[in-house]
Amino acid sequence: MPDHLLIQAAKGETTQRVPIWIMRQAGRILPPYLKIRRSVKSFRHLVKNPELACEVTLQPVDILKVDAAIIFSDILVIPEAMNLPYELIEKKGPYFERTIQSPEDLSLLKTVTDLSEIGYTIEAIKLVKNELNNRVPLIGFAGCPWTIFAYMTEGSGSKTFSKAKRLLYQHPQMAHQLLQSITDSTIFYLKAQIAAGADIVQIFDSHAGMLSKQTFNAFSLPYIRQICAAITEVPVITFAKGAWFSLKELNELDCEVIGLDWTINPDYARQYISNKSLQGNLDPCQLYGKPKDIQKATQQMLSSFGGQSHIANLGHGVYPDTPLDNVKCFVETVQAWESTNVVVEES
Amino acid sequence: MPDHLLIQAAKGETTQRVPIWIMRQAGRILPPYLKIRRSVKSFRHLVKNPELACEVTLQPVDILKVDAAIIFSDILVIPEAMNLPYELIEKKGPYFERTIQSPEDLSLLKTVTDLSEIGYTIEAIKLVKNELNNRVPLIGFAGCPWTIFAYMTEGSGSKTFSKAKRLLYQHPQMAHQLLQSITDSTIFYLKAQIAAGADIVQIFDSHAGMLSKQTFNAFSLPYIRQICAAITEVPVITFAKGAWFSLKELNELDCEVIGLDWTINPDYARQYISNKSLQGNLDPCQLYGKPKDIQKATQQMLSSFGGQSHIANLGHGVYPDTPLDNVKCFVETVQAWESTNVVVEES
DSSP: OOOOOHHHHHHTTSSSSSOOOOTTTTTTOOOOHHHHHHHSSHHHHHHOHHHHHHHHHHHOHHHTSSSOOEEEOOOTHHHHTOOOOEEEEETTTEEOOOOOGGGGGGGGOOOOSSSSGGGHHHHHHHHHHHHHHHSSOOOEEOOHHHHHHHHHHHBOOOSOOOHHHHHHHHHHHHHHHHHHHHHHHHHHHHHHHHTTOOSEEEEEEGGGGSSSSHHHHIIHHHHHHHHHHHOSSSOOOEEEEGGGGGHHHHHHHOOOOEOOTTTTHHHHHHHTTTSSSSEEEEEEEGSSSSSHHHHHHHHHHHHHHHHSSOOOOOOOOOOOTOOOOHHHHHHHHHHOOOOOOSSSOOO | OOOOOOHHHHHOOOSSSSSSSOOTTTSOOOOOHHHHHSSSSSSHHHOOOHHHHHHHHHHHHHHHHHSSSEEEOOOTHHHHTTTTTOOEETTEEOOOOOOOSSSEEEEGGOOOOGGGHHHHHHHHHHHHHHHTTTTEEEEEEEOHHHHHHHHHHHOOOSSOOOOHHHHHOOOOOOOOHHHHHEEEEEEEHHHHHHHHHHOOEEEEEGGGGOOOOHHIIIIIHHHHEEEEEHHSSOOOOEEEEOOOOGGGHHHHOOOOOEEEOTTTTHHHHHHOSSSSEEEEEEOOGGGSSHHHHHHHHHHHHHHTTTTSSSEEESOOOOOOTOOOOHHHHHHHHHHHHHSSOOOOOOO
């Protein structure tokens, strides 16, 4: 049985059309998701309930007809499994009552080496795989170590992540210790996701752009590199938001796909990314526009990626107030698009 | 009488050493500022009181020995003068009770064409110029139109500015109207600052990096271009934070200096910025480090800029919890640095 379109594109194989999925497709914008969300106490209740997580994972496949499912979960599963619990505060984002500030705080943490603290996501993946019945591939995911570190030390979202970055400059050795423990935990977690059925995994460095090139290359990239090297079972998508300055270094990773945010034009990225597929990268705010403008911008985006070795997506997670019909328009435009300047071999 | 060091560097003239000032140097980190701040009801009371604004403008010149003063004010003077008042909420940032959402809302606004609503800053500039007695030059400033637009439509700070960006996609014509009105107001405001004595001006596009290259070039750059073309009296520094993707376009502006945030290495910028001076760009978080690390990073930064046509600064405003001694270490390191690979002509 041949690979799914998304896996083919990830591997750089010739595809009959460009596949599409959307970051944050499970949740937020889907009415049946919002109904389920209102029926439970918190976002984390959803994440921790395999049956419900399975149900909301499948919704975008049925409603949006995207070419992949992504397991409904949260990158902060890992800090919690490492013994640093968090809350998600409505309209605010994550909040950690305890944060890591000093070398002493590290002793409170454990590296994840068994399924006890992450089992609910693994269970959800098994349920999803069964329900999907191979209709589309399933994407597993995790945060990149710097981004997880940023939350564990800052304690919440931030415009500057200056508390997190302060540790890089004040306690670089401790920072590396924590980053290594997160990395080891993340590799264990991703391998468990793959063993349960994930067909491809994406790692999110959501806060890469807070760093300078020097600090990204010193404190983020080495740990991404370890993860990419460790995951040999399935293709890996690395999405380092804002890391335009290290595209050359990202090209050297042992991964199959580089995700681009909406500030990086594909022709720019292609100067640095030679032997990988690219993912992205429509500005999520484009989906606030009129359908005909969405179509035009999507077609321009598709053309600029060239039609092959491309997984279409937004350049960031879909925003909660995006009209559902506009999201559908985006998906349909991608799936209807035919590249005229790329020869697709007859199969 | 010869120009001050900072003005020489802005004009690309050979300087005996690299001049330095620090974004947000007036306020935040200075104990005598914090004392004055506590004595008044709000930040805006300080901004609107010319005597106090003058006093806090001078403090960093005396305490930090920086090579320029920058008038103590706020970029949101302009929305308020246009009839959109705001509050600054402690630890949160600006908040607008009314925001601009539709073409109808535009009728509530006026373009600034007289001093009545901005007179307090102009008065403060006159007081500062008198007190400075030409010790160092005085920097005037304003926000760039897109950044002001972003606050007027979003109503507060934001991680995505998705409400502001939505208007660009939904109501581009209205967006251009508002941007033009902000531009006209800003040019009037900057010219008034210059007439009152500002020796150089900086325009801040703090939220340029929220935009794609296409939207930046369509909705921000044309208005920056108008401002640069209109300000012929003194040098202009354009600081478009996050606009790494449009360095080539920034190079074509009729301004003297391009400010770089900490993500753009100077050797990268110099591939695009040929005939202008550069400003920046130490990561503000570097100042959390040990003095010897600050010295080393500062010296590396200075070397990478090459020693001429360079105004040293941070790559973003100094963060409020930065140790004062570390800020002094940064200033002193710049002022003590001697470029060994640049020939400075005997004067």
